[in-house]
Amino acid sequence: MQTKFLLNYRNYVLGVDTEIPLANGEMAKAINFDNAATTPPFVSVMEEMNNFSKWYSSIHRGTGFKSQVSSKFYDSSREKIADFVHADLEKDVVIYTKNTTESINMLANILSKNKTNHKNVILSTDMEHHSNDLPWREKFVVDYVSMDMDGRIKLNDLKEKLRKYKGKVRLVTVTGASNVTGYKNPIHEIAKIAHENDAEILVDAAQLISHGKIDMQSYDTIYHIDYLAFSAHKMYAPFGIGVLIGPKKIFNESSPDFQGGGTIELVTHDYIKWADTPDKNEAGTPNIMGVVALVESIKTLESIGMSYLEKYESNLVDYALLQMKRIPGIKFYINPVNNIDRVSIIPFNIEGIDHFMLANILSKEAGIAVRNGCFCAQPYVQRLLNISPKEMEARKKEPKSSHPGMVRLSFGLYNTYNEIDILARALSHIAYNKKAYIDKYSGF
Numbered sequence: 014m015q016t017k018f019l020l021n022y023r024n025y026v027l028g029v030d031t032e033i034p035l036a037n038g039e040m041a042k043a044i045n046f047d048n049a050a051t052t053p054p055f056v057s058v059m060e061e062m063n064n065f066s067k068w069y070s071s072i073h074r075g076t077g078f079k080s081q082v083s084s085k086f087y088d089s090s091r092e093k094i095a096d097f098v099h100a101d102l103e104k105d106v107v108i109y110t111k112n113t114t115e116s117i118n119m120l121a122n123i124l125s126k127n128k129t130n131h132k133n134v135i136l137s138t139d140m141e142h143h144s145n146d147l148p149w150r151e152k153f154v155v156d157y158v159s160m161d162m163d164g165r166i167k168l169n170d171l172k173e174k175l176r177k178y179k180g181k182v183r184l185v186t187v188t189g190a191s192n193v194t195g196y197k198n199p200i201h202e203i204a205k206i207a208h209e210n211d212a213e214i215l216v217d218a219a220q221l222i223s224h225g226k227i228d229m230q231s232y233d234t235i236y237h238i239d240y241l242a243f244s245a246h247k248m249y250a251p252f253g254i255g256v257l258i259g260p261k262k263i264f265n266e267s268s269p270d271f272q273g274g275g276t277i278e279l280v281t282h283d284y285i286k287w288a289d290t291p292d293k294n295e296a297g298t299p300n301i302m303g304v305v306a307l308v309e310s311i312k313t314l315e316s317i318g319m320s321y322l323e324k325y326e327s328n329l330v331d332y333a334l335l336q337m338k339r340i341p342g343i344k345f346y347i348n349p350v351n352n353i354d355r356v357s358i359i360p361f362n363i364e365g366i367d368h369f370m371l372a373n374i375l376s377k378e379a380g381i382a383v384r385n386g387c388f389c390a391q392p393y394v395q396r397l398l399n400i401s402p403k404e405m406e407a408r409k410k411e412p413k414s415s416h417p418g419m420v421r422l423s424f425g426l427y428n429t430y431n432e433i434d435i436l437a438r439a440l441s442h443i444a445y446n447k448k449a450y451i452d453k454y455s456g457f
């Protein structure tokens with residue numbers, strides 16, 4: 014029997030005791046295994062939202078005392094963010110956006126503005142979320158680094174593609190951790206390979222940021238991460254803030270994507286002098302409360318210690334895999350034996366039950382929230398499910414409800430072994446009574 018690494022972060026998070034109705038009319042405590050989509054708020058974040066509210070005022074637009082306090086907090090918050098991921102504020106800028114998707118779109122637009130024919134290729138990978146794939150497609154030639162049998166990206170293929178495009182690759186854009194399999198990518202090794210080939214690297218840190226330490230490393234090393242994007246709502250701070258970090262120089266070189274209030278130094282009818290970044294890249298009234306929440310969530314994560322949290326979550330995964338392996342007909346889309354370098358995500362199916370139905374049964378019968386489908390990473394899921402491009406062609410006309418997919422568990426620092434026991438019992442019951450469940454839930 015595996016030793017359980019016991020830590021109790023239950024009290025850190027709001028909503029862990031919320032009761033929800035089951036199909037049989039009884040009430041049960043909601044179990045949330047859908048943290049990769051979004052995390053519940055930290056108690057500390059909600060308290061700080063209240064505390065800060067008495068100072069809440071406009072940013073960069075007022076001479077009133079409260080406005081000065083709010084503006085000062087807003088401006089200095091960038092140091093906290095930079096410190097958390099070891100960005101270098103002498104050279105880097107921390108830009109606030111809405112979320113990771115907006116951050117990546119912003120970078121794609123900026124890079125496409127100073128694109129040259131010599132550098133018009135973006136290398137993405139087979140495992141990306143749509144948010145780190147689609148923004149690049151209409152602006153650059155995009156190619157994808159392929160994956161091995163387990164679904165991990167092949168560094169040899171990255172090297173080969175960099176050779177093939179002979180210095181034309183502007184950027185290698187890669188997820189820090191997959192939102193489907195949880196596989197972590199060797200981002201510093203990838204940075205080295207990109208830099209050796211005169212390309213830069215963007216790390217989509219949406220799934221990595223709240224599960225382990227990120228270190229962008231110094232500009233002086235070949236392992237340096239050039240750009241980083243992430244969302245606060247996946248780190249226990251659900252108030253609509255995202256982050257894009259990258260070299261100031263790049264953002265100061267071109268006009269901003271969104272233009273308007275807050276982005277300029279001087280305007281006449283025929284002249285614009287843009288403000289320096291980050292102001293020029295944060296059009297309109299800034300989301301100060303989102304920033305308050307993010308800063309507080311970082312403080313809380315640091316007080317826990319990212320390495321403790323990583324160890325605890327990894328133990329939850331090991332425990333869950335152990336329980337789930339016993340369930341008849343279970344199919345994992347990770348290699349459960351090679352369970353290293355992953356964040357706390359488990360993708361699976363039970364043979365003979367549709368993924369949508371299985372997720373629905375878990376919700377209605379056991380009060381367990383999971384995600385099902387393709388998790389905004391359709392090309393990756395199609396490959397993991399072994400669906401050929403030809404078959405996908407034939408399925409293009411099918412309704413969304415019959416699309417292939419899987420079920421995803423994703424754990425947060427507040428989930429428990431006991432919750433996993435409840436899941437394992439529920440899955441086992443479903444697997445042994447498949448026909449009865451299918452009859453009950455067909456047509457739901």
Ligand SMILES: Cc1ncc(COP(=O)(O)O)c(C=O)c1O
Binds near residue numbers: 142
């Ligand atoms: C790996 C990855 N990248 C990007 C995103 C997009 O994040 P957001 O919806 O916060 O923009 C997600 C969201 O699930 C993700 O998992």
